[in-house]
Amino acid sequence: MSVSRRDAIKRLTAGAVGAAAVAGIGGEPRHLAPRAAVAGDAAGDVAPFHGPHQAGVLTPAQRNAAFAAFDVAATSPGALRDVFRALTARTRELASGGQYGAGPDQSGSARLAPRDDPDQSPAGSPPPDSGVLGPDVPTDRLTVTVSVGASLFDERFGLAARKPVRLATMPTFANDALEPDWCHGDLMLQLCADNADTVHHALRDITRHTRGALQPRYRLAGFISPPRPSGAARNLMGFKDGIANPTAADATDLVWVGAGRGEPDWATGGTYQVVRLIRMLTEFWDRITLSEQEAIIGRRRDSGAPLDGTAETDVPDYERDPAGALIPLDAHIRLANPRTTASAPNRILRRGYNYDGGLLANGNLDAGLIFCCYQQDIRRQFETVQNRLADDPLNDYIRPFGGGYFYALPGVVSPQDWYARALLS
Amino acid sequence: MSVPTRRTMFAAATAVLAVAAALGAFLLPHHAPRHPHPMLNESRAQELTDGYRRDTVARIPGLRYTDSFRSLVACPAEPGRYTLSSRYDLSPDSAAPIALAAVRGYWRHLGYRIVNDTPGQNSQLLVENPGDGFRISVSQRTARYVRLAITSPCLVPAAPPVALVLSQDLATAREAYQRYVAGQLTQLAREVAALRTAVGGGALARARAAWLTAQLTWEHVGAAYGSFGEFADAIDGLPQGLPRGTADARFTGLHRVEYGLWHGEPAARLLPIVDALAADLARLRGTLPQETPPPTDLPLRAHEILEDAQRDHLTGLTDFGGGAGLAETSADVDATEALLDVLAPLVDARRPDLLPAAHAGLDALRQALSAARTGGGWSAPVALSPARRLRIDAALGGALETLAGVPGLLEVAGS
Numbered sequence: 001m002s003v004s005r006r007d008a009i010k011r012l013t014a015g016a017v018g019a020a021a022v023a024g025i026g027g028e029p030r031h032l033a034p035r036a037a038v039a040g041d042a043a044g045d046v047a048p049f050h051g052p053h054q055a056g057v058l059t060p061a062q063r064n065a066a067f068a069a070f071d072v073a074a075t076s077p078g079a080l081r082d083v084f085r086a087l088t089a090r091t092r093e094l095a096s097g098g099q100y101g102a103g104p105d106q107s108g109s110a111r112l113a114p115r116d117d118p119d120q121s122p123a124g125s126p127p128p129d130s131g132v133l134g135p136d137v138p139t140d141r142l143t144v145t146v147s148v149g150a151s152l153f154d155e156r157f158g159l160a161a162r163k164p165v166r167l168a169t170m171p172t173f174a175n176d177a178l179e180p181d182w183c184h185g186d187l188m189l190q191l192c193a194d195n196a197d198t199v200h201h202a203l204r205d206i207t208r209h210t211r212g213a214l215q216p217r218y219r220l221a222g223f224i225s226p227p228r229p230s231g232a233a234r235n236l237m238g239f240k241d242g243i244a245n246p247t248a249a250d251a252t253d254l255v256w257v258g259a260g261r262g263e264p265d266w267a268t269g270g271t272y273q274v275v276r277l278i279r280m281l282t283e284f285w286d287r288i289t290l291s292e293q294e295a296i297i298g299r300r301r302d303s304g305a306p307l308d309g310t311a312e313t314d315v316p317d318y319e320r321d322p323a324g325a326l327i328p329l330d331a332h333i334r335l336a337n338p339r340t341t342a343s344a345p346n347r348i349l350r351r352g353y354n355y356d357g358g359l360l361a362n363g364n365l366d367a368g369l370i371f372c373c374y375q376q377d378i379r380r381q382f383e384t385v386q387n388r389l390a391d392d393p394l395n396d397y398i399r400p401f402g403g404g405y406f407y408a409l410p411g412v413v414s415p416q417d418w419y420a421r422a423l424l425s
Numbered sequence: 426m427s428v429p430t431r432r433t434m435f436a437a438a439t440a441v442l443a444v445a446a447a448l449g450a451f452l453l454p455h456h457a458p459r460h461p462h463p464m465l466n467e468s469r470a471q472e473l474t475d476g477y478r479r480d481t482v483a484r485i486p487g488l489r490y491t492d493s494f495r496s497l498v499a500c501p502a503e504p505g506r507y508t509l510s511s512r513y514d515l516s517p518d519s520a521a522p523i524a525l526a527a528v529r530g531y532w533r534h535l536g537y538r539i540v541n542d543t544p545g546q547n548s549q550l551l552v553e554n555p556g557d558g559f560r561i562s563v564s565q566r567t568a569r570y571v572r573l574a575i576t577s578p579c580l581v582p583a584a585p586p587v588a589l590v591l592s593q594d595l596a597t598a599r600e601a602y603q604r605y606v607a608g609q610l611t612q613l614a615r616e617v618a619a620l621r622t623a624v625g626g627g628a629l630a631r632a633r634a635a636w637l638t639a640q641l642t643w644e645h646v647g648a649a650y651g652s653f654g655e656f657a658d659a660i661d662g663l664p665q666g667l668p669r670g671t672a673d674a675r676f677t678g679l680h681r682v683e684y685g686l687w688h689g690e691p692a693a694r695l696l697p698i699v700d701a702l703a704a705d706l707a708r709l710r711g712t713l714p715q716e717t718p719p720p721t722d723l724p725l726r727a728h729e730i731l732e733d734a735q736r737d738h739l740t741g742l743t744d745f746g747g748g749a750g751l752a753e754t755s756a757d758v759d760a761t762e763a764l765l766d767v768l769a770p771l772v773d774a775r776r777p778d779l780l781p782a783a784h785a786g787l788d789a790l791r792q793a794l795s796a797a798r799t800g801g802g803w804s805a806p807v808a809l810s811p812a813r814r815l816r817i818d819a820a821l822g823g824a825l826e827t828l829a830g831v832p833g834l835l836e837v838a839g840s
Contacts, residue, residue, distance in 0.1 A: 177665040177742060283822070284732050287829035289836075290583075300475075302468050308490075310476045320482075325490035325513070361806075362739040363818035399736070 045194075046139045049095045051411045052269045053256060056145030057349070057374050058248050061224055062192040065353045066199045067275055067370055068219035069149075069185030069404065073212065077157050081424050083213045087146060088418035090209050094202050097139040130208075132201040140198040144206070145190040146419050147273045147406030152186045162423060164257075164267050166377055170274070170405045173386055175395040182277055182402025185217045190273075190351075190372065196221065218402065220277060222353025222370040231304055231312045236280055236354050236367050237397070239297050240304030243312050244337060246349050254381070255349050255374050266422035269410030271374045274348075274382045277355075277402035280368040285397045296393045298331025306333065315339070332394045336385055346384040348373040368398065378405055465557075467497075470509040470577040477561050477575045478513060484527045485563075488515040488571065497586040500579035507586065509577040516569050523571055525550065528563055537561075587775050590835045594771055595720035601767045603717045606646050610710050613642045617706060620682070621699045624692050633686050637749055637802075640679050644753050647730045647760035652718045659705040663743060671745070678702050680745050687746020720837075724768060727783075727831035730761050735821055739806055748805030754821070755794045755803075758787050761828065768831065775834050779827070786824035793820040 047055045074080055121128050129137070153163035172178055189206065193199050199221065207216060225233045235241040246254050255271050257263050285293070294300055294307065304312030308326040318339060321327055327334055337343060350373045357366040375381035389395070409419050474495075482488060492514040497507040517523050529550060532539075537552040540560070551562040558578035565571050616639040623632040643661055646653075653660075660678045667673035671684055677698065685695045709716060718726070734757040737743045738750040765772070765780060772780050793816040797804055806814065 172666060172668050172670075174666040281732075281736060283825070284736070287728060287732070287825060289833040291836075292832075300471070303472060305472075305475065308479070310472065310479055320488070321490045323489075323491055325493045360740060362735050363815070363822065364735070 045141055046097065047095060047141050047143045049092055050413055050415070050417075052413060053271070053411045054143075054145050054408055055095070055411075056143035056190055056192055057255065057271060057351070057408065058251060059141075059143050059192070061351055061353075062141050062143070062194050063224050063226075064194065064196040064199045065190065065192040065222045065224075065370070066203050066219055067222065067353075067372065068189045068191065068203055068207075069217040070187040070189070070210075070214045071217050072152065072156070072186045073215045075156065077424065079213060080157050081420075083210055084146075084420040084424065085418045086209050086213075087144075087206065088412055090206050091144040091146070091202075091419075092412070092415075094137070094205060095139060095142045095144060097137060130201060130204050132197055132204065137201070138198065140193040140195050142191070142193040142198055142202055144202060145192075145273075145408055147188040147190070147408040148420070149185050149188065149404055149406050151184060159423070162264050162266065164263055164270070164272070164407045166263075166272060166379065167407050168378070168405060170403060173400065174390055175398070176400045179401050182218050184404040185406075187214065188273065188275060188404065188406045190275075196223070220355050220357070220370055222355045224353055235352075235369060236282060236356070237285055237293070237297075238301055239293075239299060240312055242350055242352065243299075243304060244315075244333070246347050250347070251349070253345070254347055254376060257376055261376070264423075266420075267407065267410065271408045272376065272378045272382075273406040273408045274371070274373050274375070274378060275403040275406065276369075276371040276400050278369045278371050279360075279366065279399040279401055281364070281397050281399065282367055283364050295328050296332060296397075298327045298333035307331070330391060330393060332389070332392055335388045335392050338388075346381050348375045348381045348385060371403070374408065465578065465580045467509060467580060467582045470580055471495075473557065473559060474509060474511050474575045474577065477559060478511070478573060480531075481528060481561060481563065481573055482513075482515065484531050485515075485523060485525065485571070487517050487519055487521060488523070489518050490514070491516050496589075497582050498576075503579050505581060505585070506579040507582050508579055509582075511575045513573040515571045515573065522568060523565060525563055525565065525571075532561070587834050587836070590771055590837050592720065592837060595723060595835070595837065598767045598771065599717060599720040599723055602723060602764065603713065605763055605767070606717065607710070607713055609642055609646045610706065610713070613639060613646075614703070614706055614710065616642055617699065617703045621696065621703065624682075624686075624695050624699055627692050629686065633747065636679065636682055636686055637747060637752065640683065640747070640749060641752055641756040643679055644756035645760050645763070647726055647757070647764055652722070652726070653709060653716050656705060656709040656716060660702060660709065663737075665742065678705070680743060683747045683749075684745040723764070724832040724835035726764055727761065727768065728825055728828035730757050730764070731821060731825055731828065733757070735825065739818070739821070741807060744805065748808070749803060750806040751794055751797055751803045751809075751817070754817075755791065758791055758794070762787060765831075768835065771835055772831060776830070779830050779834065783824070783827045783831075786820070786827045790817070790820040790824050793817045 047059050049055060072080060072083060074083055148167075150163065150167050150169050153159045153167070169184060189203070191199050191202050191206075193202070203219070207214070225235075228234050232240040232243045252258065257267055257270050257272070259265075259268050290301060298316070299306055299312075303310075306314055306316035306327060308314075308316055308321055316327055316333065316339065318327070318334060323329075324331075324334075337347065350371070352372050353370045355368055355370050360366050373382055410422065412419055490513060493512065495509065495511040498510045500506045500508060525548070529542075532550075532552045535554070537554050539550070539552050541549055541551040541562075543549045547564070547566055549562055549564040551560060553560045560574075560576045562574045563571060564574070616635065620632065620635040620639050623635040626632075658678075661680065662676060662678050663680060664671045664673055664676040664684075667675050670676070676684075679702065681698055682695060682702065684690075685698065731754075734754040738753045738757070741750065743753065744750055762784070765783060769780055793813075797809055797813045797817060804813075806817075809817070
């Protein structure tokens with residue numbers, strides 16, 4: 001049976017009317033809720049969107065992520081404002097399950113915010129949503145964290161004087177083999193959700209609504225493994241990772257940029273983001289003995305316990321082991337965090353994801369870590385840690401190939417606010 | 426690119442000779458436990474050992490670890506079963522006398538059976554936990570030194586232990602390797618001189634050929650993973666980790682010459698680079714005995730030379746125009762063979778099947794590489810047909826899996 005495309009649409013429309021009519025029978029006429037509840041939906045499934053800080057930093061890590069860097073193709077300050085308004089409108093809607101709708105078109109740009117009325121598309125339009133998540137878009141704890149790179153503050157938009165004072169282009173470190181196509185960018189979006197389809201849907205929605213003004217530069221999807229069998233998730237080297245991480249209680253001292261730190265006023269409430277795309281040479285790693293692996297990391301592979309402890313939550317006691325008899329002096333955990341009073345302000349909030357892609361030119365697996373960390377001051381924190389790791393024996397088994405330095409914008413505080421409003425107004 | 430040194434596998438390579446003797450010293454006489462742990466494997470035994478260590482040390486205030494050693498010790502009359510035996514040396518961080526009384530009380534409180542309690546100058550307190558058969562001892566020979574020893578009941582380990590290598594055996598292997606390296610470096614010095622002549626004479630084709638000859642001789646040295654430290658960076662460094670990449674002044678040596686020869690650099694600019702290479706090489710030759718990697722690193726190189734080839738030469742990371750990735754890999758096969766020859770007596774004594782398998786794997790790799798040779802030289806890896814490329818990658822991967830068996834076989838002292 002041949003059904004024309006138009007007939008199919010008519011039938012679908014009729015069906016929708018029918019359903020609405022049925023719903024009205026035998027009860028009060030009611031407005032359709034902005035979105036229906038779907039399986040797995042619960043009160044905890046929404047990461048709050050409005051606030052002084054962006055979500056996706058202190059938010060407990062969702063299982064899936066995408067890190068997507070963009071360059072701004074728009075050329076005028078006005079067009080740049082439209083980009084951030086569109087980003088705000090889309091993120092607000094996606095992260096809140098349609099609670100806010102697409103919002104009125106504040107930008108004046110039909111392309112960036114195509115729907116004047118969120119409930120109706122212009123005549124003849126293709127469907128506004130990809131359908132990847134079905135008709136009822138779940139929130140799935142989606143967060144979209146928007147950061148800007150140093151290149152956004154070049155001559156194009158007249159922002160040079162407003163650049164966060166500690167924002168620079170990521171340098172090349174000694175063990176790096178950086179590939180230009182995988183580095184830097186005007187913008188970095190960190191999209192996280194509990195499920196991979198939600199991340200994909202959000203990225204697809206955002207790229208669609210910013211098409212022509214924001215051009216993707218590179219992107220990499222990541223995941224966090226479930227506890228195996230318990231405790232912190234394992235990375236692709238088989239070791240529990242992220243055991244020692246600052247908590248929300250440390251955020252004022254370590255993460256958020258507050259007033260009085262010499263940063264421009266607009267930056268208050270933001271944080272510096274470092275993204276490093278780190279390939280793991282998993283074949284090589286699998287070819288060394290367990291005792292060597294454990295000595296390199298400084299933890300037991302099975303339990304995650306530091307080599308001087310018995311449980312993953314044990315705090316290594318380096319004072320009792322000054323010669324490295326149990327935990328070698330150059331073990332990764334010892335170099336990264338020596339746990340002294342002097343090293344406490346260097347700590348970073350890590351929020352990394354595994355990545356697992358295709359094959360390398362030599363036929364090996366392309367897999368590793370999307371390292372992501374947040375901090376007040378990249379030099380004081382990430383770079384200090386990174387320099388301590390210059391002679392880390394682990395470096396032989398990893399190969400950083402991309403990433404960049406970014407500044408995660410302050411939060412969007414109200415339904416009237418938008419990303420970078422204070423920067424661009 | 427600075428290549429960090431892979432961990433010297435076992436930091437406490439100190440008293441390797443003493444190890445065998447010391448085994449007796451801290452091995453705790455063991456009898457079958459009344460209630461042997463039904464599920465005890467090596468990993469669980471390690472966990473329990475860590476727990477006993479931590480518990481015990483927590484009751485002796487003011488101690489610091491100075492050394493540790495673990496090994497699998499065969500159980501008499503129980504073929505295939507071993508105890509996990511661990512020893513920890515500790516010393517006080519102050520002049521206060523070491524107070525062991527709390528340990529004695531604690532173990533009594535737990536109901537451990539006291540096997541030996543010798544007071545006095547050579548004191549030893551040895552207990553057994555009747556619940557799981559673990560034995561723990563604290564012994565003191567001087568006021569400044571305590572030894573804690575923990576021994577598991579007999580268990581079947583994840584892999585049978587191998588006879589520990591004596592440090593003098595590895596030192597002998599290292600001397601042989603050093604003689605081999607010295608010969609290669611002497612040849613390299615002649616080749617760098619020839620390279621200088623060719624570059625100075627302005628004959629590009631001759632200079633390129635002279636570069637390749639020298640580059641391959643360096644590969645024969647087998648200088649993988651940070652062997653020769655700063656000299657390796659100077660002689661064969663890569664630009665990837667440098668802020669200005671190929672334009673960085675710290676990018677020097679053979680690959681820098683390659684870059685110049687394939688990027689139209691005039692002789693006047695290349696000659697100082699070749700001269701610096703010659704000077705760095707001369708300094709390395711002058712200090713070779715100190716610069717040769719320590720004996721404990723030698724077994725690691727059995728697979729690391731070709732791990733390097735896989736990571737760098739077959740991904741194009743070390744190709745600055747010469748397209749020599751396959752030639753370099755082939756030279757790395759030679760270097761690996763030379764190293765295996767040096768290690769052969771030690772490996773054969775422990776696993777006689779390993780080296781024949783390794784040589785077979787290397788032969789297969791050599792054949793796959795030869796098949797990719799063109800009339801006058803080598804294809805660049807990127808120019809290979811998928812079928813040829815696949816054969817090389819497969820042969821290299823297979824050889825590496827076999828070669829990776831060498832380091833664990835030649836352990837000196839477990840940590």
